[in-house]
Amino acid sequence: MEMIAKTDCSWSHNTDTAALHSIVQYTELAGMTLVEVMGYTAHAFRIIIDPEAVEVGSYSHFDWKLNHEEALNNLGFSVQYAGKQTNIPPTPEELEEGIQLVQQAIDRGIPALSWDLFIPEWGVIYGYDDNRRVFQCRDVRQDAELPYEKLGRGEVTELYVLGISGYQPVSRRAMLRGALELALRHAEEILPGLEKSKHRNGIAAYDAWIKAFTNRTVEAFGNSVNTVKVWDAREFAVKFLEDVVANWPNEKDRDSSQLRQLASEAAAHYRIVADRLGALVSLFPFPQGGEPNQEAVASRSIELLQDAKAAEVQGVRVLEQMLESLD
Incomplete structure (x- = not known):
């Protein structure tokens, strides 16, 4: 299985978060890395897919104002x-x-x-x-x-x-708590505005993606766009969690070792997710898109998505434990 890994974390295919990172450099949080912005906004854990064609606009099919406001509020911005x-x-x-x-x-x-x-x-x-x-x-x-x-x-x-x-300044601990809450809500609950939509977010998005491949109705260009954006996000999720492991400060009157251990476990699960999605990127290079509805390719894609979903389910469980450890 051919895999790719993201080595340059100075840019992202997820252009709203990349733009937010650029904006943040002109604020009190100048110096915050793109990895940190992707993680603390929870955008590293985002996935939205429609089950019919994996259409090109799936990745932006969310309430922009609500999402961006929640993300920036978590960093301390109004x-x-x-x-x-x-x-x-x-x-x-x-x-x-x-x-x-x-x-x-x-x-x-x-x-x-x-x-x-x-x-x-x-x-x-x-x-x-x-x-x-x-x-x-x-x-x-x-x-x-x-x-x-x-x-x-x-x-x-x-x-x-x-x-x-x-x-208004927000502590790193509060930012991590808020990011985990946003990530878990995205993984487990239907996003506001998607109740009547066919698009699905979080864990359910993998089922939507698998359904499109099962029905052989995947649109090549849209699938390539969504594949590279979700892969990119999960690569940042891995880097963000690894950063917690390496750089989380020792806190007075708190044992941070459990948090670091859980972050390490979560990073391992999301590494599997990113690797499987990276294999999909190889199958469906942007912007050409490959042949998603060809029999062998579709079957292989379903296997990769099933693996990615299983690993993400495990990762979400560890994120829940991380959140509990912060209380």
Whole structure:
């Protein structure tokens, strides 16, 4: 079985978290690594899949405002945002609200998070020229100017901008507790807004993925996108847990050895998850996508996903124990 492993943790296929990491560098938490941001936001434990085609938008099929606000709140930040998660271009009033929010964030010295600047992914807006009415923006496609009027009117015509508005320090222990709570809720409960959707998150997402392969209805490009993003997330989960093992401080009046031991056990389980997903990445390279519905390939993919699910179930159980050890 061909496996790949992530060796460069300075970037991520999960562009919202990568963008949040860039933003955090302009705050009181400057210096926080991407591994830490992926872990403490619980985005390293995210997976969302639809059972019909593993369609390209599965990875972003969540309540953006709620998810990003919870993630940033766990780091100690308060946020404000503008826009609606609909495929409808913003009205002139909504556009003006978005422009003002971005300008206010930048005036505080912190870039803003935005969706679909030059491509339907997340990026940052880090400057503006009010006289020329242009923003300076960066996403995975390019670093360039964007006219004000194009905000929320890109490829998918959807306005979404978020800015950090305040900060209250949070202890590392509280951040870890919050991250584990978010990760466990994602693994075990249906995400808000998905109750009536076919998309599934957490452990149930593996069953959805397996169903699509079983029915031979997998869309090649969408599957390659989701595969590389979930693999990338689990590689960061491993690195994050290993970081807890290596660097968790000795705490006064607390025995941290149990927490480190549990983190080591969880990392071992998630290493299996990442390895199985890495084998899927080899089968379905982005963006070509391979042949997911070819008989032998689909059967092999189901085996890999069953292994990944079993390991993640074990990993989640250890995350629960980690959370208990923090109480």
